[in-house]
Amino acid sequence: MAVPVVVFAGFVGLALVGMFREDPESLPSAREGQTAPPVVLDEFTGKPSFDDATLRDGTVKLVNYWASWCAPCRAEHPTLEALSAEGVPIYGVNYKDQQDNAEAFLNELGDPYTAIGRDEKGRMAIDWGLYGVPETYVIDGEGKIVLRFAGPLTSSVVEKTLRPAMEKAAGQ
Structure with missing residues (x-):
């Protein structure tokens, strides 16, 4: 009889922790820091x-993971x-894209990238802990996440989340 009570108490505890997180919409990252x-x-030919x-x-x-087949990637592009x-x-x-489709995407919407590469099989994404595209990482000058x-990314996310992280990265 005690086991169900302990399990239930554990679930309640996890729910309470989740409810009082600073940003309940954010996904945790084991890679930060x-x-x-x-x-x-x-190689992304020609880039x-x-x-x-x-x-x-x-x-x-x-570092921004994206794909031409990703509708939210199109939305964040501006x-x-x-x-x-x-x-x-x-x-x-x-990420996991056909180069021709990716080139067409950039030709249509513009190319914001300083440099670019292809993760055709998604191996690098696994190592980085990618949940899906789009996903953006702020990297400090020493290469730390x-x-x-x-x-x-939206203008609101940039102002409330991204810029403070970039300022933090610059101050380290």
């Missing part, structure tokens, strides 16, 4: 690529374009 996993990308050393070049940057126009370096990881944001 850790060095970014290795960058292992296929500059990036590697581990790029993530440790002393500057704050974003926000990425605006950040890029401000001079924010954004490194793109094209300061923030992982799952979902499309």
Whole structure:
């Protein structure tokens, strides 16, 4: 009889913790505060690529996972374009996509990426703990993940979540 009561109390405890989190909509990330996993990308023909050393070049940057087949990626694209126009370096990881489709997406909407690579099989995404696209990481100058944001970036997300994380990354 005691086991069901203990199990029920455990569920109630977990529910209470979930209800009082700072942002109940955010997904937790085990990678925050850790060095970014290795960058292992296929070439995106005609575009500059990036590697581990790029993530440790002393500057704050974003790593953005996206795909041409992803409707939320299309919705967030103007926000990425605006950040890029401000001079924010954004490194793109094209996730499980056909290169022709990805090129057409960028030709239509613009290319906000400083450099880009393809994660054709999704292996790098697994190592980074990707839940799905779009997903954006704030990386400090030493290559540490300061923030992982799952979902499309909007102007509100940029102001309330992304910019504070970028400021934190710059201050470390």
